Amino acid sequence: MATWLCVKQCGACCHLDPTERPELDQYLGTEELKLYLSLVGSDGWCIHFNHDTRECSIYSDRPRFCRVQADVFEDLYGIEPDQLNDFAIDCCQQQIIGVYGEDSPEMERFNQAVGWDE
Structure with a gap:
């Protein structure tokens, strides 16, 4: 059985481009949506994503909507x-495909x- 876990140096979830997530306002409240939009850099990536290390620079203090918790x-x-x-698992796979591609190393x-066994 497949078990979800965050894979280090992936960062696909840090690609926050709101044009690719038109449903944001359906699940984020006003304040969380405002925070989310404030984190989006001009390239569509979170401003706290370090492209060199491919890690979140505020991981321990990341917003609630960045946490995979029940x-x-x-x-x-x-x-x-x-x-x-x-x-x-499905969300990560969809995001990785969208950011890096279906046949990507990520x-x-x-x-x-x-x-995961297909």
């Missing part, structure tokens, strides 16, 4: 805790790390 996903997306694992590393 309570956050239930509140924001209506995902029940027992569905979080599969939902998170997708290969993610699928291998989580134990």
Whole structure:
């Protein structure tokens, strides 16, 4: 069984371009949406994403919407805790495909790390 985990030096989730996420206002409240938009750099990436290390520079203090936790996903997306694992894997795969491509090294590393067998 595949088990979700964050794969280091990926950063696909740090590509925040709001034009690629038109549903933001459906799950983020006014203040969270304002915070989200304030984090988007001119290139569509989070201003706290270090492109050299491919890591978040505020990881321990990252916003709630950046956290893959059962309570956050239930509140924001209506995902029940027992569905979080599969939902998170699917979200990461979709984001990695959108940012890096389906046949990218990032997708290969993610699928291998989580134990995904197609």
